[in-house]
Amino acid sequence: MTTQAAQTPNKDIPEDINGLRMTRQRQEVYRFLMGERTHPTANEVFIGIKKALPNVSLATVYNCLEALVQHKIIRQVNFDREPSRYCPNLDEHGHFHDETTGTIHDVKFKPGINLTDILDLPPNTVIKDIEITLRGQLAAS
Amino acid sequence: MTTQAAQTPNKDIPEDINGLRMTRQRQEVYRFLMGERTHPTANEVFIGIKKALPNVSLATVYNCLEALVQHKIIRQVNFDREPSRYCPNLDEHGHFHDETTGTIHDVKFKPGINLTDILDLPPNTVIKDIEITLRGQLAAS
DNA sequence: CTCTAAACAGGAATGATTCTAAGTTTCCTG
DNA sequence: CAGGAAACTTAGAATCATTCCTGTTTAGAG
Numbered sequence: 001m002t003t004q005a006a007q008t009p010n011k012d013i014p015e016d017i018n019g020l021r022m023t024r025q026r027q028e029v030y031r032f033l034m035g036e037r038t039h040p041t042a043n044e045v046f047i048g049i050k051k052a053l054p055n056v057s058l059a060t061v062y063n064c065l066e067a068l069v070q071h072k073i074i075r076q077v078n079f080d081r082e083p084s085r086y087c088p089n090l091d092e093h094g095h096f097h098d099e100t101t102g103t104i105h106d107v108k109f110k111p112g113i114n115l116t117d118i119l120d121l122p123p124n125t126v127i128k129d130i131e132i133t134l135r136g137q138l139a140a141s
Numbered sequence: 142m143t144t145q146a147a148q149t150p151n152k153d154i155p156e157d158i159n160g161l162r163m164t165r166q167r168q169e170v171y172r173f174l175m176g177e178r179t180h181p182t183a184n185e186v187f188i189g190i191k192k193a194l195p196n197v198s199l200a201t202v203y204n205c206l207e208a209l210v211q212h213k214i215i216r217q218v219n220f221d222r223e224p225s226r227y228c229p230n231l232d233e234h235g236h237f238h239d240e241t242t243g244t245i246h247d248v249k250f251k252p253g254i255n256l257t258d259i260l261d262l263p264p265n266t267v268i269k270d271i272e273i274t275l276r277g278q279l280a281a282s
Numbered sequence: 283c284t285c286t287a288a289a290c291a292g293g294a295a296t297g298a299t300t301c302t303a304a305g306t307t308t309c310c311t312g
Numbered sequence: 313c314a315g316g317a318a319a320c321t322t323a324g325a326a327t328c329a330t331t332c333c334t335g336t337t338t339a340g341a342g
């Protein structure tokens with residue numbers, strides 16, 4: 001019942017990112033997210049890494065995702081009250097949820113746009129995080 | 142065990158809004174939201190209208206809120222995976238979540254700003270809803 | 283090689299929300 | 313104005329993503 005080591009390490013992922021020790025489980029979670037750009041849920045990550053890590057538990061996936069988010073290695077994305085999704089794109093961007101297919105697309109800002117410039121914020125405001133989500137459909141072209 | 146009528150009606154709220162029949166329960170939910178601009182949760186609404194409607198059930202509050210949202214009479218606001226909050230402000234606006242106090246403030250856009258203008262959307266996109274949420278703190282002035 | 287703190291696994295618990303079944307009220311039609 | 317269907321409400325059970333708890337395992341320091 002080995003859990004961590006005793007498995008082939010991922011040579012392509014550093015042992016430490018942003019001060020977070022990259023255990024085998026964290027590596028696999030991160031690797032999976034980097035490969036899947038579909039914004040998977042925790043459960044989808046869980047299923048996705050089972051091949052590489054058959055004994056991993058869902059709780060561990062949640063722990064890994066939380067650690068990665070906390071260390072700003074990935075981002076957590078929420079749509080309404082649906083299960084959280086995870087995204088390895090750290091650039092400032094929004095998310096477009098296509099209601100027809102259920103897919104999620106990253107949305108960049110046009111160059112030169114500074115989000116806080118267009119918002120009428122209260123004075124003395126320190127913004128730590130901005131989240132923009134769009135819902136709609138991709139019309140048939 | 143009367144549930145709907147047999148209670149003093151709210152003369153200040155019309156019997157029908159956007160095609161939604163305003164039952165006594167919906168009136169109270171709506172009236173409460175209009176008075177409380179603090180973006181209350183379903184449970185807070187539930188507690189808030191109990192004085193006026195002692196027999197109301199939480200399920201009904203959820204039903205009413207859903208009906209009001211569906212008919213675009215109020216808006217539902219989500220922060221991460223926290224309980225949904227509800228907002229009677231229908232103008233296009235964002236929400237700033239002050240982490241220090243836990244309060245939520247509406248954030249307007251500066252005049253002349255069209256959200257979709259600054260986003261690099263995929264072609265043929267029909268946007269039905271935009272949600273902007275900010276997290277941060279109000280620095281001591 | 284030991285010791286301690288961090289990680290992990292598995293399963294139980296939590297909590298917001300939804301569902302279900304049964305009873306009420308409103309609306310419509312005659 | 314009676315009768316029945318449809319819309320609403322209620323209370324409690326069920327759901328399900330997420331978190332918590334407990335015992336084990338592992339990594340890193342000395």
